[in-house]
Amino acid sequence: MTKKQVAMHWADSTVNKVIAQKGNKKTYVLAAGITPSGTVHIGNFREIITVDLVARAFIDAGKKVRFIYSWDDYDVFRKVPSNLPGQEDLQKLLRKAIVDIPDPYSKVESYAKHFENQVERDVAIVGINPEYLYQAKKYRAGEYAKNIIVALQNTQKIKDVLNKYRKEPLANDWLPLSGYCPACGTDDVTFCDYDNKQTITINCKTCNYQEKIDILTTSILKLPWRIDWPMRWAYEKVDFEPGGKDHSTQGSSYTTGQEIVKIYDWTAPTYTMYDFVRVKGVGGKISSSTGNVITLAECLEVYEPAIVRWLFAGTRPNAEFAISFDVDVIKIYEDFDKCERIYYKAEDASEKETLKQKRIYELSCVEAPSKKIPFQPSFRHLSTVVQIYSFNNEKIIDHYSEHLADDNDKKRLLNRAECVERWLEKHAPDDYKFRVQDKAPTDLKLDTKTKTALKQAAQTLQEKTWTDKELHEEFYKIIKNNNLEVKDFFKAAYNTLIAKDKGPQLANFVLIIGQEKVAKLFDSL
Secondary structure (H helix, E strand, C coil), X not given: CCXXXXXXXXXXXXXXXXXXXXXXXXEEEEEEEECCCCCCCHHHHHHHHHHHHHXXXXXXXXXXXXXXXXXXXXXXXXXXXXXXXXXXXXXXXXXXXXXXXXXXXXXXXXXXXXXXXXXXXXXXXXCCCCEXXXXXXXXXXXCCXXXXXXXXXXXXXXXXXXXXXXXXXXXXXXXXXXXXXXXXXXXXXXXXXXXXXXEEEEEECCCCCEEEEECCCCCCEECCHHHHHHHXXXXXCCCXXXXXXXHCCCCCHHHHHHHHHHHHCCCXXXXXXXXXXXXXXXXXXXXXXXXXXXXXXXHXXXXXXXXXXXXXXXXXXXXXXXXXXXXXXXXXXXXXXXXXXXXXXXXXXXXXXXHHHXXXXXXXXXXXXXXXXXXXXXXXXXXXXXXXXXXXXXXXXXXXXXXXXXXXXXXXXXXXXXHHHHHHHHCCCHHHCCCCCCCCCCXXXXXHXXXXXXXXXXXXXXXXXXXXXXXXXXXXXXXXXXXXCHHHHHHHHHHHHHCCCCCCCHHHHXXXXXXXXHHHHHHCX
């Protein structure tokens, strides 16, 4: 790949930026992470896919990467999402560590693990396989104990940084430390009497527990987020990590982290801000804490894995965009198929556009692109075919048999057919849904001219095998010869075939259903 090609995509530009800032290394550490406080939604997915795309660009540039994803499951359980069962029981567990909350579905060992498992399963489907880090395990195993002491010994420096961006300065006795009461498990604790080495006293305001603890051996301490994040940058030697808008404004956790990380003799990673992802037709910001979410799994019900990747690969991280589940799904499939054709030189484009689309397509593929272009069943056409054949896979395969060169083509067809089926079931407008009638409706009220026209159409269909264009023209001849309004003929035809006033383009629709079957329906009127 030439430098000209590399410069065409934002992920490659990010690689160049990281190398310029962090120096030329054999291996770069790329990081992402989230608190599993509730269902991880498609907006959260933007972080992990951003890092994955940059990781692939590093590999294409001949570099090795360590891609880590942190589960911040030692964070506090602050709010019960409204979409979860057992609301009252969960309310009683607020202020404890997320890792210690039972799974509300009683299937795995904890609340945190339930949401972690979902994400780890789903991101693998789109080709993302990072090294997962579980922060509760790390804190409880004492991995960060020495770094906690470093923070405590630099309390004043940390306070000075944080106070620059606060309206009210931190209290004189504030310490860069948080944790959980060993007796009741809540985070309603304070600390005092730090000996400037490794001993400190914990006081619980909920149950009045008090104890002098050894920082190097206890499992109940952790650092607050604004210190925890930069500490982990240094601990894992992170070179690149993106963040959302909330971490990116002046005075945010990234701003303060850039200064706090210096106490650990490290520098902040190269940073990219990513914007929100909206879901078309869903009001407000999607949020795990409120339960107003669309997940990656739900997107994969409608979109092929490569198309999910393509939506993000084709959009700069700092640009907001919307994922659609309405009729726009058809356009998204068409645009992806065009990108794929350009990659395989099956469609012409300018040199600049070809380079752009080829790079986007490479980064969109779950695995390496195949040597030949896969079969591209039109989503729009397929939405008609699957309903005509009542979602019968064997009949769908038979319909497209002359286009299927190998098992990969068959797999693409069936995968896309499943996406079409779920779209029709859950999201498609009623205009796109139908069922071909076995018999013409008995209550269909048609005048003599219209019946005559449809019977003539039936006779025409039995004369020969028609092409789409020929049949379309023939219908218009029949309409003209019978002095009918175009809309009346088509309305009657659709009502006869699918008991609806409108439907797919009629000539093509008739050919897919089968000339013989349509002729019988029209002739029975």
